[in-house]
Structure formats: structure tokens, C-alpha cells
Amino acid sequence: MKRSPGMRTYAMAERASHLDFDIRDQSVRQQLTQPHRHEYFQVLVTLRGEATHLIGGSVRKVRAGTVTFVLPYRSHVCVMPPGAEYVVISFSLRFLRPDSTLDPLGLEYANANASALPEIAPFLAQEVVDFMVGESDMPWLHATLDAMLRENRERRAFSAMMLRAFLLELIGGVCRRNDRVLAEALDARRALSNRQDWLVRVTRLMQERLGGDLALKDAADAANLSPGHLAHALKRETGRTFTELLTERRMERARELLMSSSLRLTEIAHATGFTDESYFARRFRQHFGVSPGAFRRQGEQETTGKAQFCPIDSQQPSIS
DNA sequence: GAACGGTGGCGTCTCACATA
DNA sequence: TATGTGAGACGCCACCGTTC
Numbered sequence: 313m314k315r316s317p318g319m320r321t322y323a324m325a326e327r328a329s330h331l332d333f334d335i336r337d338q339s340v341r342q343q344l345t346q347p348h349r350h351e352y353f354q355v356l357v358t359l360r361g362e363a364t365h366l367i368g369g370s371v372r373k374v375r376a377g378t379v380t381f382v383l384p385y386r387s388h389v390c391v392m393p394p395g396a397e398y399v400v401i402s403f404s405l406r407f408l409r410p411d412s413t414l415d416p417l418g419l420e421y422a423n424a425n426a427s428a429l430p431e432i433a434p435f436l437a438q439e440v441v442d443f444m445v446g447e448s449d450m451p452w453l454h455a456t457l458d459a460m461l462r463e464n465r466e467r468r469a470f471s472a473m474m475l476r477a478f479l480l481e482l483i484g485g486v487c488r489r490n491d492r493v494l495a496e497a498l499d500a501r502r503a504l505s506n507r508q509d510w511l512v513r514v515t516r517l518m519q520e521r522l523g524g525d526l527a528l529k530d531a532a533d534a535a536n537l538s539p540g541h542l543a544h545a546l547k548r549e550t551g552r553t554f555t556e557l558l559t560e561r562r563m564e565r566a567r568e569l570l571m572s573s574s575l576r577l578t579e580i581a582h583a584t585g586f587t588d589e590s591y592f593a594r595r596f597r598q599h600f601g602v603s604p605g606a607f608r609r610q611g612e613q614e615t616t617g618k619a620q621f622c623p624i625d626s627q628q629p630s631i632s
Numbered sequence: 633g634a635a636c637g638g639t640g641g642c643g644t645c646t647c648a649c650a651t652a
Numbered sequence: 653t654a655t656g657t658g659a660g661a662c663g664c665c666a667c668c669g670t671t672c
Binding site for chain 3: 587
């Protein structure tokens, strides 16, 4: 299929060592220097040096003690000066809120209720708020990051739970220290009209119909757009085609079923919209780097502490 | 030997994209 | 908005390896 050389959208497997959560400092991986998107959430903590962040339509100079929150599928680039010290945290919505049924793609336009999903409030307000941690709180910030780096490095039993707790402490702590400006920003945001609720309708339809047939035309009908217009709009907003977005969600559902159920691969293939289990296995291998059966076995070993799943892509050097 | 899982080949269909 | 094109998505089939 023809692909224009547009803005790239990265998956966790391409930029992180784990599929659920990852944290690294400036020494681990080179920062991307071109505007790009992620499928996952990112928190960037600037510890030394003055950086420039372009997020969506805003350009901001940030200094040490700034915490930057980047929503999934938000175009951005962070330009760090030589010698800068920073920490990058990447995680999926499911890691942050395992009970959430929201689609990361629709978050930006969902007018999310900050009281129902307070963890994502700073991500929604990032373009108009500089989240700062004062000089006196820097020891707290360093201690929290050090604990996360250590736990992520060791990755043993209950590490996911510990990392989630540290992450919530970081997000909550930053929100608490910036609560007034954050509340004002969220109020202003709610006042805006929800111009792009078509994206919410499309992502909701994808989640509802993962196990069945879903064509571009169906999604276009749901969004009250022509198929051509919808395809173009999806590409513009997400960097992904309709099929790519749908396949990503099917793979994610398959991953969950492999980890949380004892269904046979054929049943999982059918449950995720594939009538051909061999084709399902092929796509799964393309997406995660391992076959479905191997993925399940690795997951079982991981839960018993014998091994840890690490996608093959994460072994590769930085892409930029 | 049966069940399950994985891979390869091949034909058909879908849809992104360019163009008018 | 309609249309043509072609790459990729998809399904079907055959075959092989592993496990029980």
C-alpha cells in the first residue's frame, strides 16, 4: 500500500523495553528530533538544562523541575540541549488504569471528566499549563524517579503494582503542586465545543465490533462522514490508516485474551475478528514479534518469575 | 494418532492514494 | 466526488513439528 512519508507514530515495542511501562534517563536512548506521535502516554521530567517542547500547537521553553505530560497520538517533539538531564516515562492506558475501557485514541476529544479519570487531567491540560515542581520539592521528585528506575530495572514479582503506585504518586504529586492552574485549564477546556467527537464515535465502534466485521464504510456511517473523508481525517489525526488502527486494537484484545484466558488460539482469533487462525497468528507475530503460543508461554513464565517478556523490537537501537 | 500451533504459497478482495 | 491503480489485507489450503 502506498504510504506518504508523514509523521511517524510509534508503538511501545519500538521505543520501550516493556510493553506496559518503561522509564529511562537520557543515557539510554537518543531522543527523537522530529515531530512524532506515540500510541502510549509519555511523561518527560526535565532535571537539568532548558529544553524546548513542541506539543500540538504550543511551543514551550521548560527548565529543570518541569514535568511534561504527552497524550497518546499527540504530535510533539522535545528538543534537549547538550548536557541536559531528563527522565522519560512511557506507559499504556491499561497500565495506568486496568479497569478503563476508554480508547487512547479518543481521549483527547472525549472531554474526559477529571473526577472520573483524574490521572489523565494533566495530559489534557498540558498545552496550556507548565507543570512545575518547586526547588524544595526536587528531593521528592528525584526520590520518586529513582524508585521507579530501580523497580523497572529489577522487574520482579509485583513490580507492575509498585510501578503503578510510584507513577500515581508522581502524577498526583505534580497535580497537587499545580492544582489551581490545572483546575482553571480543565474548566476552559470543558467550555470548548467538542468538534472532533467523530473520532470518539469511530474508536467506540472499533471497540464494540472488534470481534466482527467492521469496514471503513461502517465507521464512516457512524461518524457521519464519507469513507474517503474519514480515511483522510484518521491519517491526519493519528498517522494511522483505518485498517492499522483496527488491527492494533484487535492485537491488543488478543494479547489480553492470551494472558487472561485459557481459550484456544482458534477461539481467540475468532473473538478478535479473524476467521482464519493462521492469518491471525501471522499478524500477531508481525505485531508483537512472537507467535501467539510463544507469547502465552512467556506470559505464564513471567507470572511465575521464570522469565520476562521483552519484544524483539526493544533490542534494537534508537530509531531516530 | 489426534490435537494444536506455526509457516508458506497463492488467489481474491479491500482500500489508500493520486488524479481528474 | 468519482474513478483507476496497485499494494497490502485476508482467506483458504497444504504441510510440518511438537505435545500428549
